[in-house]
Amino acid sequence: MSPAETLTVALTVNGEAVTRDIPARLSLADFLREELRLTGTHLGCEHGVCGACTVLLDGEPVRGCLMLAVQARGRAVTTVEGLAATDGTLTPLQAAFQKHHALQCGFCTPGMLMTATALLAETPHPTADEVRDAISGNICRCTGYVQIVEAVLDAAGTAP
Amino acid sequence: MNAPFTGQPLIRAEDIAHLTGRARFVDDIRPEGCLHAVIARSPFAHARLLGVNTASVEGLPGVVGVITAADFAELPAEIPIRLAPLAGFETFLQRPMAADRVRFVGEAVAVIVATSRFAAEDAAERLEVAYEPLDPVVTYDAARAGASLLFPAAGTNIATRYTAGMGDADAAFARADLVIERHMTAHRHTALPLETRGLIAHQEADGILRCWGSTKVTQWNRRALAVMLGRPEHSMDLIEVDVGGGFGAKGEFYPEDFLIPFAALRFGAPVKWIEDRREHLLTTNHSREMEATVAMAFARDGTMLGVRARISADMGAYVRTNGGVVPAKAAQFVAGPYRIRDIALEVEALLTNKTPVGTLRGPGRYEAHFFRERLIDLAAGQLGLDPAEIRRRNLLRPTDMPWSIGKLVPYEPASSIDSSDVPAAFDAALDALGYDALRDEVRKPRPDGRLHGIGLACFVESSGAGPSETARVELREDGGLRLISGVSTQGQGHKTVLAQVAGDVFGGAVPMDAIELRNGTASLIEGGFGTYHSRAVVVGGSAIHLAGQTLRAKLLRAAAARLQLRAEDLTLREGGLWREGGTQPIASMAELHAWMREAGEAPDATETFRPEGRTYTCGAHAAHVAVDTETGQVEVLRYVATEDVGKAINPLLIHGQAIGAAVQGIGATFLDELVYDADGQLLTGSLADYLVATATCFPNIETITLENAPSTLNPLGAKGAGEGGVVACAAAIANAIADALKPLGVEINHLPLGPDRLLRLIPETPA
Numbered sequence: 001m002s003p004a005e006t007l008t009v010a011l012t013v014n015g016e017a018v019t020r021d022i023p024a025r026l027s028l029a030d031f032l033r034e035e036l037r038l039t040g041t042h043l044g045c046e047h048g049v050c051g052a053c054t055v056l057l058d059g060e061p062v063r064g065c066l067m068l069a070v071q072a073r074g075r076a077v078t079t080v081e082g083l084a085a086t087d088g089t090l091t092p093l094q095a096a097f098q099k100h101h102a103l104q105c106g107f108c109t110p111g112m113l114m115t116a117t118a119l120l121a122e123t124p125h126p127t128a129d130e131v132r133d134a135i136s137g138n139i140c141r142c143t144g145y146v147q148i149v150e151a152v153l154d155a156a157g158t159a160p
Numbered sequence: 161m162n163a164p165f166t167g168q169p170l171i172r173a174e175d176i177a178h179l180t181g182r183a184r185f186v187d188d189i190r191p192e193g194c195l196h197a198v199i200a201r202s203p204f205a206h207a208r209l210l211g212v213n214t215a216s217v218e219g220l221p222g223v224v225g226v227i228t229a230a231d232f233a234e235l236p237a238e239i240p241i242r243l244a245p246l247a248g249f250e251t252f253l254q255r256p257m258a259a260d261r262v263r264f265v266g267e268a269v270a271v272i273v274a275t276s277r278f279a280a281e282d283a284a285e286r287l288e289v290a291y292e293p294l295d296p297v298v299t300y301d302a303a304r305a306g307a308s309l310l311f312p313a314a315g316t317n318i319a320t321r322y323t324a325g326m327g328d329a330d331a332a333f334a335r336a337d338l339v340i341e342r343h344m345t346a347h348r349h350t351a352l353p354l355e356t357r358g359l360i361a362h363q364e365a366d367g368i369l370r371c372w373g374s375t376k377v378t379q380w381n382r383r384a385l386a387v388m389l390g391r392p393e394h395s396m397d398l399i400e401v402d403v404g405g406g407f408g409a410k411g412e413f414y415p416e417d418f419l420i421p422f423a424a425l426r427f428g429a430p431v432k433w434i435e436d437r438r439e440h441l442l443t444t445n446h447s448r449e450m451e452a453t454v455a456m457a458f459a460r461d462g463t464m465l466g467v468r469a470r471i472s473a474d475m476g477a478y479v480r481t482n483g484g485v486v487p488a489k490a491a492q493f494v495a496g497p498y499r500i501r502d503i504a505l506e507v508e509a510l511l512t513n514k515t516p517v518g519t520l521r522g523p524g525r526y527e528a529h530f531f532r533e534r535l536i537d538l539a540a541g542q543l544g545l546d547p548a549e550i551r552r553r554n555l556l557r558p559t560d561m562p563w564s565i566g567k568l569v570p571y572e573p574a575s576s577i578d579s580s581d582v583p584a585a586f587d588a589a590l591d592a593l594g595y596d597a598l599r600d601e602v603r604k605p606r607p608d609g610r611l612h613g614i615g616l617a618c619f620v621e622s623s624g625a626g627p628s629e630t631a632r633v634e635l636r637e638d639g640g641l642r643l644i645s646g647v648s649t650q651g652q653g654h655k656t657v658l659a660q661v662a663g664d665v666f667g668g669a670v671p672m673d674a675i676e677l678r679n680g681t682a683s684l685i686e687g688g689f690g691t692y693h694s695r696a697v698v699v700g701g702s703a704i705h706l707a708g709q710t711l712r713a714k715l716l717r718a719a720a721a722r723l724q725l726r727a728e729d730l731t732l733r734e735g736g737l738w739r740e741g742g743t744q745p746i747a748s749m750a751e752l753h754a755w756m757r758e759a760g761e762a763p764d765a766t767e768t769f770r771p772e773g774r775t776y777t778c779g780a781h782a783a784h785v786a787v788d789t790e791t792g793q794v795e796v797l798r799y800v801a802t803e804d805v806g807k808a809i810n811p812l813l814i815h816g817q818a819i820g821a822a823v824q825g826i827g828a829t830f831l832d833e834l835v836y837d838a839d840g841q842l843l844t845g846s847l848a849d850y851l852v853a854t855a856t857c858f859p860n861i862e863t864i865t866l867e868n869a870p871s872t873l874n875p876l877g878a879k880g881a882g883e884g885g886v887v888a889c890a891a892a893i894a895n896a897i898a899d900a901l902k903p904l905g906v907e908i909n910h911l912p913l914g915p916d917r918l919l920r921l922i923p924e925t926p927a
Contacts, residue, residue, distance in 0.1 A: 040181015
């Protein structure tokens with residue numbers, strides 16, 4: 001199989017069924033950004049370190065840059081565009097990010113939100129150390145992380 | 161919320177788009193028919209470029225064309241110096257692509273344009289380029305020796321040398337009781353914004369060449385591009401988009417800022433280029449690499465008498481847009497916030513076969529404060545003084561203001577620190593840390609065997625560079641305000657902060673959510689100088705303040721004429737137009753707009769703010785660390801940074817800037833390092849090798865914003881607030897580690913301070 005060979009992929013993205021013919025070598029992040037125009041998923045390094053491209057695959061955080069789109073066949077992908085309610089109401093986590101000034105340039109924010117969303121689903125009342133540990137695979141160059149940790153704890157209803 | 165808006169920790173208007181994935185970064189834009197550029201780059205640090213075989217990729221699937229230096233050999237395409245021109249630099253400018261010699265790994269040798277990024281990448285792998293390697297120049301000494309020359313015609317690798325000073329350093333050193341002198345180095349690292357660089361260029365149907373992606377100094381960059389392409393400025397535009405961080409490095413005029421527009425014109429289609437992370441580490445400006453021999457003269461009571469510094473900066477392979485900012489500012493700030501009147505400086509900028517250097521948040525200051533604050537601690541030790549006490553005895557006092565710092569920079573006039581209360585900022589840091597109690601506490605032996613130490617560092621930082629900024633304020637038909645400014649945004653939150661400034665001029669008559677900001681794009685307003693040197697709020701905000709005042713007066717005059725009242729009897733506040741002493745508003749802002757329209761008057765005003773000088777912030781950092789002498793691992797147990805910003809327009813955002821800057825600076829001191837081998841190959845070309853702070857590294861950061869010394873140089877009283885958090889990090893951390901390791905006789909004179917470096921300094925303890 002050549003890398004440019006086209007394959008059909010069917011999956012669910014933010015609750016909607018999607019079917020596309022795509023090159024075998026297309027990453028999941030590029031698929032979301034280029035094929036579906038869901039550009040909230042960002043690419044910061046394309047080698048799996050920075051975490052900006054983090055999306056949820058059946059609820060688990062994965063690196064969109066390290067995974068091929070065809071590997072997501074039959075799976076459910078959630079991106080940052082899928083967090084807020086359809087009427088625009090933010091999730092408590094998104095609202096806490098704004099309240100605590102947990103974002104500056106906003107480039108890491110989608111990946112941070114997805115990682116923290118997965119954390120809170122698994123651990124609804126994390127400690128500060130658990131939050132730090134969970135987001136330690138997401139690089140932020142603006143905030144110094146302090147306000148991000150505060151925001152996640154606030155969203156969880158855990159006193160900082 | 162009610163006015164005054166200034167001073168309130170308002171949440172940001174810009175957040176919603178980011179939180180919901182609807183922001184618009186350059187790579188999110190996809191024009192119809194867009195072509196994709198990939199840049200072929202030199203694998204050699206120094207080589208003759210014998211030829212690029214464009215035929216080796218022409219005709220490959222999807223390839224539209226290849227551009228080499230020969231395609232624009234006749235254009236005056238040297239990238240000009242934007243800041244800090246120093247004598248001699250003009251010989252060492254970079255053209256956008258290597259023609260006959262490559263001078264660093266990553267220098268562009270060809271642009272491949274194809275119908276997809278995949279096709280362009282595939283072709284780049286097959287491009288044949290012939291090189292003849294030359295001896296690379298990698299060290300300071302090799303650069304000075306000049307056995308191998310980057311620019312043989314220049315006959316030297318020394319881009320510039322100058323001396324500067326004030327007072328009489330010789331006399332000061334002659335009467336000193338103690339002189340401390342050390343050779344010290346700061347390490348090469350880079351800003352590393354999370355979004356890499358990127359550009360889209362397209363000459364659209366109206367004939368305007370538009371470029372999306374360069375957002376720092378768009379008007380200057382457009383001027384440079386006009387010269388290089390040989391076409392008028394008004395035929396092109398640089399358009400502001402969301403930017404994923406800059407920290408000084410992004411948005412300067414880089415080779416790609418010529419190459420991508422050139423490709424768009426050449427192929428008559430939109431062309432997109434998105435830098436990958438390896439390219440970013442290889443080609444976006446590096447910074448901070450310098451060596452210095454610094455000496456300070458002291459009297460027996462600890463009085464600082466004078467300072468001498470010989471500073472050599474490794475500029476990399478070319479002089480880029482930031483000219484000599486890095487070494488010149490390191491030299492200028494070496495005396496810091498102390499009452500030192502006698503200063504002698506020698507500055508040297510050296511060319512090496514490494515990535516060129518530019519500014520990085522607090523350029524030169526991070527390095528200078530490290531050099532000086534280390535020497536102060538060494539002196540305190542020798543004089544038997546407490547590190548806090550020796551500083552307190554020498555800090556500038558409010559009664560010293562304005563304090564002349566002389567003309568220490570060749571390309572700038574003499575400067576003065578405008579206002580400052582350094583002792584208060586220093587005491588705030590000491591109090592927050594609980595210094596007096598901690599001083600004894602850190603000497604006690606610990607069950608885990610780690611050695612504890614405290615590090616102090618005081619700083620002064622300049623901001624608010626001129627020459628000016630122009631702004632327009634328009635009253636919209638719905639009663640809202642539209643602010644138009646030439647400052648750019650890389651994530652700071654200007655939409656919110658500048659709306660706060662404007663909102664207060666109108667007394668809250670316009671609610672915050674009815675104030676919009678348009679900024680950055682080159683064609684928006686003449687007289688915009690962009691965002692650097694923490695100037696956007698200080699200078700750009702002051703321009704908005706002035707334009708708002710002019711518009712307010714205009715609105716009140718027009719309303720007075722219509723109502724046959726005196727303008728002084730009218731005012732604007734929540735609700736709109738009020739008669740002084742009235743119980744309800746006379747008219748809404750939307751009605752005021754309608755009145756202006758009926759009277760045939762434009763409901764807008766434009767003003768220019770020209771600062772008479774720079775604003776100076778001051779502050780102090782205090783660190784408490786624990787060092788594991790077995791592993792070299794350092795834990796930052798507490799870190800307190802204070803900064804007096806004059807006037808805090810939005811404390812929430814300033815807090816974010818301060819903490820973010822501190823973590824960047826502390827992270828850089830331990831982690832960030834661009835390592836080159838003897839062949840000039842970058843060994844840290846991925847984020848697996850180039851390490852930055854993550855959430856678990858430095859959780860205990862506290863920052864304190866002070867407003868003791870409003871600037872006297874602008875109507876807001878504001879000073880820059882984005883860089884003070886970074887400038888004293890190396891100084892405070894190095895002092896803390898040195899304090900902890902004092903029992904082992906370890907001195908800290910070189911950065912960075914990762915475990916590997918510390919272990920080399922720590923003597924092995926007998927088993």
